[in-house]
Each structure stands twice: as structure tokens, then as C-alpha cells.
Amino acid sequence: MQSMTTQSSLSKRAAACLLLSLAAACAQPSESADGDVSDGGAPSSSSALFTADRIQHGALAVKLGTASNFAILAKSGISTVPQSVIVGNIGVSPAAATYITGFALIAAPSNVYSTSTQVLGRVYAANYAVPTPSVMTTAISDMELAFTDAAGRAPTVTELGAGNIGGKTLAPGVYKWSSALLIPSDVTLSGKSTDIWIFQIAQTLTVSNGKRVRLSGGALPKNVFWQVSGKVVLGTTAHLEGIVLGKTAIVLQTGASVSGRLLAQTAVTLDASTVVAPTTM
Secondary structure, eight states: OOOOBOOSOHHHHHHHHHHHTOSSOOOOOEEOTTSBEEOOOOOOOTTOBOOTTTSOOOOOOOOOGGGGGEEEEESSEEEEESOOEEESEEEESSSOGGGEESSOOEEOTTSSOEEETTEEEEEEETTSSTTHHHHHHHHHHHHHHHHHHHHHSOOSEESGGGGBOTTOEEOSEEEEESSOEEEOSOEEEEOOTTOOEEEEESSOEEEOTTOBEEEETTOOGGGEEEEESSOEEEOTTOEEEEEEEESSOEEEOTTOEEEEEEEESSEEEEESOEEEOOOOO
């Protein structure tokens, strides 16, 4: 399966980055010589940083396999209220292309993929021409394996903040909640470019309107994994960093943004949202 091709000028890429309002430069997929693009973890005070002796460092990144070729991957559908901006491929399986709505898809002559003015990449579905159906089946399987991998990691911190981590700065580690997780005020993940955060959430994940998950110290969105068994909701203009591995729906409300990937075992819903896939380098 080919990776996404550049669909617009550098100025359009810059516009997508501006929409994210990120402090750091937007992570862009790397482009090959032929023009294809390759895409392809005990509570203290609310502002305290967890220290090295409280967290076991050295967690390994969750392997996404071919699911890493997608900014958004879902089993039952992807919908948007235009205009959203997606930097990376999107795809559905076993759902057909009719379950990708709001994107005004334009089929390629080969019918192996489609394009959209809202997607700086390619759009794939299970009913497209060979080899897309088998490629999509593999990507969905890899997504589900990644969810299981993330869920199985031994936690280093449990029930932090009783399910409310607003205002906290978190060091690398594996965090687990048996409840829902709420982010009602900004949260910072502080660490190096090689550090891993894995968040295991048994119920829902909610980021309140206008609130942000931030990275500092060189931390990268490709190394942050949100494994969520319930629904994921990003409120109006909220921002999240990292890879979302969702068992159910992922919903981005008006103007919400993600620097990472949305990998859902049901559907993804967007509303004038921005999703920028991180580089894998």
C-alpha cells in the first residue's frame, strides 16, 4: 500500500500547522524521493512533577504495525463537519467508503484510494480495489493488537488524582485508572524524546473545552499512548498530544485538535477539527 502523497502546497501545510496553534513546529510526515509520504505510552499536588524514584522509566513504545500508516483509522466510520484538516492518511474497515462522510471524496482512477481537500494524504476503505481490502484488514488487526499491548503493560502509577489529573505535570511511566479520566485544566507531559507515556483508562477520557495536553523537555507525540476502553471526547478547541487507541467512539468537538493519531474500534467524529500525524523517525 502506498503512503499518502502531498495534496497541496507548502503554504497549505503551514495553514494546517497554524490551526493547531502548537508551541512547537508541526510534525510532518517524511517525503520520499518519488513524492510519496511515509507515516509508516501515589497522588501529589496538582502542579508537582513525579520524580524518577516514583516512576519506573524505560517503558517500550506500543507497536502500531501498519496502523501507523494512518492519522485516523476506524472500523465503522469517520465523519466530519467541514472544514477539518487531516495531515496523514485516513481509512475504514470493514466499513465501506460510504461510511466516510463529510469529506467529498474523489476516487482515484485505480479505485485503490480516494482523496479529499480536507485530507493531506489518501483515503482508504474496505470496498476499494485490490490490494486495499487486505491491507485495511491488516491495519485494523494491528490496531487491535496495539490496544491489547497497551492495556497489558504493568502500571507504575494507579488511580492518580482519583481520575482527575487537571493541572498536573507527569513524568514518563504507565498510568492506570479503573475509572473515567477527566482533564479539566491543562496537563503537561515532561520528558525526553525517548521517553514513553502509556495511559490505561477503563472508562471514558474527557478533555474539557479549551484545555490542552502539552509536551515539554523534548517529549514527542509518537511516544504518548492513550488506551481508552470507553468513549473519548475532546471538548470545543481542546488539544491532545499522542496516539489514541480507543475501544469505542472518538469524538472531537468544534475546533478540537490532535497531534498524533486517532485509532478507533468503532467510529471517529470530527467537527472543524485538526489532526496531524506525527513523524515516526
